[in-house]
Amino acid sequence: MTEPQTHHPNPSGLKRVAVLTSGGDAPGMNAAIRAVVRTATHNGIEVVGVRRGFQGLHEGDMALIGPRDVANTIQRGGTILLTARSHTWRSPEGRAKGAQNLRDWQVDGLIVIGGDGSFHGAHYLQQEHGFPVIGVPGTIDNDLYGTDHTIGYFTAVETALDAVDKLRDTGASHERIFVIEVMGRHAGHIALEVAVAGGAEEVFIPEDAKPVDGVVEIVKQSLAKGKASSIIIVAEGYPGGAEGVSKAIHEGTGQETRVSILGHIQRGGTPVSSDRVLASRLGEAAVYALMDGKSDVMVGRQGGGISHIPLHETWEKKKDVNRDLYRCAKTLSV
Incomplete structure (x- = not known):
């Protein structure tokens, strides 16, 4: 049996990297930070932690961090580096100040853990200042092209599913229809998976702006079959949201509904x-990508392996929901 390689080649001569988390927090971000710090340290590279995302980078809120600083963090939600949405980073002047702060700290490359907005910021830093950047997909929405899953998605699904299970108990007890809105402003991945796993009667997602009238007929059919309660899942990005779906059901059937x-x-x-596990693999892969001289790419997982996707493709190319799962949700709702 071949022994695993303990040190990764470092042809780029990387000596110090910075890492930040940006945009909405996602469960697993701390595991990714931990992986970056420990992978870099294992390979003789120092790590600078940037607090509060690009806002902190602009303000120079940075400090060296080591393996002990990330101890006992893999199980924690949120992000120990904190996060913020930065308005100053949207200007060339703001990005120039951040680039200068990185140079002042003698940083050779930046790892950005976040979603498409964060990747825009990283991409512009590379384009305008030639600074090496690697993106790590950290967003519960699972909407980034180039990776099968994003950090935080699995936990968000489990959290939503736990709530759906509890609400189903209440709905059955009171013979009510629950319309449950889950996150997903532009993508229905969470809604779709929760709908299948939670046995929902119907699911509404932004990718398919089907008329809400159809759910009225579904509820009527359920009532005719003796089902006194139903669960309807709605992604927040569906036009009208849960409130609109609930109103249509009540007006079309007269049934009492509750929105959650x-x-x-x-x-x-x-x-x-x-x-x-995903965050650990991608955090490690991000450091290796910088060591290999890569830049302006996102590290992802596709088919069990590590992928490197140009940052601009992560938002320019559309990641669709699983259409087979969508069909399954419809088939099993009878």
């Missing part, structure tokens, strides 16, 4: 094992 908007509860909590 799960909201930011889906962002928090202890990351499940799948997110911890």
Whole structure:
């Protein structure tokens, strides 16, 4: 049996990297930070932690961090580096100040953990200042092209599903219809998976702006079959949201409905094992990508292996929902 390679080649001569988390927090971000720090340290590279994302980078809120600083963090939700949405980074002047701060700290490359907005910021830094950047997909929405899953998605699904299971108990007890809104402003990945796993009667997603009238007929059919309660899942990005769907059901059937908007509860909590493992693999891969001289790419997981996708493709190319799963949701709702 061949022994695993303990050190990765470093042809780029990387000596110091910086890491930040940006945009909405996602369970597993801390596991990714931990992986970056420990992979870099293992290979003789120092790590600078940037607090509060691009805002902190612009303000120079940075410090060296080592393996002990990330101890006992893999199981924690949120991000120990904190995160913020930066308005100053949207200007060339703001990005120039951040680039200068990186140079002042003698940083050779930057790792950005976040979603498409964060990747835009990293891409512009590379384009305008030639600074090596690697993106790590950290967003519960699972909407980035070039990776099968994003860090935080698995945990968000489990959190939403737990709430759906509890609401189903209440709905059955009171013979009510629950319309449950899950996160997903532009993507229905969470809604679709929760709908199948939660046995929902119907699911509404942004990728398919089907008329809400159809759910009225579904509810009528369910009532005719003796089903006194139903679960309807709606992604927040579906036109009209859960409130619109609930109103249509009540007006079309006269049945009592309740709306439950799960909201930011889906962002928090202890990351499940799948997110911890994914974050660990991608954090390690991000350091290796910089060591190999790569830049302006996102590291992802596709088909069990590591992929490197140009950052601009992660938002320019559309990642569709699993259409087979969508069909399955419809088939099993009878």
